[in-house]
C-alpha cells in the first residue's frame with residue numbers, strides 16, 4: 001500500500017501526501033509547484049482558464065500511446081490525479097521555441113490582456129494532440145474551444161490561430177512527455193493501492209473491487225469520487241470536502257466499455273469522450289447528443305456514472321437512459337460470507353426523490369448498461385438551455401417510438417413508445433400516460449393533442465432557469481418537434 005499519490009508534472013515525478021493531496025490541482029500547481037501560468041477564474045469548470053493536458057494509462061490497459069487531453073484543473077482533486085501525467089503551459093515550450101499553439105496565438109493576435117491565453121493555448125494543444133495529422137477546420141476548432149471564454153480579444157483571431165495550426169508540426173507533447181520510462185513508473189505505482197490522510201480527511205484508492213467494497217462497508221458516509229466535475233464545484237464554493245473519499249481509478253474493470261448486438265456496457269471510470277466514440281456506431285443519436293454536453297475539458301475526464309449518481313433532475317444523459325432500458329450495476333460486500341454481491345437496478349427504479357438514489361449503504365456503482373436501439377425505433381434527444389454550448393439544461397427530453405408500419409399520407413404507425421423528460425420534476429421521469437396514448441396511427445392532429453397531454457402530465461417547479469409554465473410549454477413544444485421529425489421521416 002502506498003502512502004502517496006504519484007503523478008508527473010511537465011516530466012517530473014511528484015509523490016503527493018498530506019494537505020497537498022486534498023488541494024485542487026490548479027491551486028496546487030500555482031501555489032505549491034510555482035507554476036502560475038495555469039490561471040483560476042471561475043473555479044467551476046466554466047471558463048477554461050485553468051486548462052492543462054493530462055495523459056493517463058488506465059491500469060491493465062496496453063494502449064500504444066496514452067493521449068494527452070485537455071482538462072480543467074480547478075475542479076480536480078490532486079490525489080485523484082494519481083497515475084496521470086499533467087502538462088501545464090510552462091511545459092509547452094521546447095528548447096526555447098514556442099509550442100505551435102503559442103506561436104499561432106501570437107501570429108494571429110489572439111491575446112489582449114492575456115489572462116485567458118494559457119487556457120486557450122492548452123485547449124488548442126489538446127486539439128493538436130487529438131487530431132495529429134488531420135486538417136483543422138473552423139468546426140473542429142470551435143468544438144475544442146467550447147470550454148474557453150475570453151472577454152477582451154474576441155474569438156475571431158483565436159479561431160484564426162486555431163485554423164492556422166498544422167497538426168503535423170513538431171513539439172507534440174505526447175512523444176516528448178509520454179515516454180516509456182515515465183509510463184512504466186506510473187503503471188508500476190498503480191499496481192499498489194494508496195491511502196492519504198490530512199486533518200480528518202481521507203482519500204483511498206484500492207486496486208480491486210472487493211477491497212473497494214470492503215472500504216465502503218467499513219466507512220459509512222464515504223463518497224466515491226470520479227472526475228469531480230460535479231463534486232469539485234461546491235467544494236470550490238466553500239462547501240467542505242467530503243471527509244472520506246474513495247476512488248475506483250486503480251480497478252481495471254472500471255474502464256471496460258463494450259457494445260454487443262443488443263446492449264452497451266460502460267464502466268464507472270470511462271470518460272464521456274471515450275463513451276462518445278463507442279456510441280458513434282452503437283448509439284448514434286446519443287453520440288450526437290453528447291456533443292452538446294459540457295466541453296471537451298469536462299468530457300475528457302467526467303464519467304457517465306458520475307452523471308447518473310449525482311442524481312440531478314437535469315442530468316443530460318438520464319432521459320436517454322430511461323428510454324433505452326438503462327440499468328446500473330452495483331456491488332457491495334454480502335452480509336453473510338462477506339463475498340462480493342452484485343445486482344442491477346433499472347434506471348426506472350434508481351431515483352427515490354430529489355438527488356436520492358436507491359443504493360443500499362456500502363453499494364458502489366460499477367457500470368451502466370443500455371439497449372442498442374434497433375432500426376425500427378425512432379429516437380430523438382433534445383436539450384434546451386440558455387446557450388447551446390456548455391450550459392445546464394432547462395428541460396431535456398428523450399422520445400423513442402417503435403414503428404410498426406411505414407408512414408404514408410402524413411401518418412405513421414406506432415406500436416410502442418418510451419418518452420422521458422428531465423427538468424420537469426424532482427427526478428427525471430417517464431410519461432406513461434402519453435406512452436400509452438401514442439400507440440396507433442399518428443398524424444399531425446394526434447401529435448397536437450398528445451403535446452397537450454405531455455404538458456398536462458407534468459408538474460414542473462419554477463427556478464432561476466425557468467418558470468413552471470415555461471417548462472410545460474417547452475416540454476410540449478419538444479414533443480411537437482419530435483412529432484414533426486417523425487412524420488418527416
Ligand SMILES: Cc1cc2nc3c(=O)[nH]c(=O)nc-3n(C[C@H](O)[C@H](O)[C@H](O)COP(=O)(O)OP(=O)(O)OC[C@H]3O[C@@H](n4cnc5c(N)ncnc54)[C@H](O)[C@@H]3O)c2cc1C
Nearest residue numbers: 045224226227228229230231294303306307309315316365
Ligand atoms: C462546466 C461544467 C459543465 C457541465 N455540463 C454538463 C452538461 O452539459 N450536462 C450534464 O448533465 N452535466 C454537466 N455537468 C455536470 C458533470 O460534469 C456531470 O454530471 C459528470 O458526468 C459527472 O461525472 P464525474 O465523474 O465528474 O462525477 P463526480 O463529480 O466525481 O461525482 C458525481 C457524484 O457521483 C458520485 N459517484 C461517482 N462515481 C460513483 C460510483 N462509481 N458509485 C457511486 N457514486 C458515484 C459521487 O460521489 C458524486 O456524488 C457539468 C459540470 C461542469 C463543471
Ligand code: FES
Nearest residue numbers: 041043045048074
Ligand atoms: S478556472 Fe474556470 S474552468 Fe477552471
Ligand code: FES
Nearest residue numbers: 112113114150151
Ligand atoms: S485576452 Fe483578455 S480575457 Fe482573453
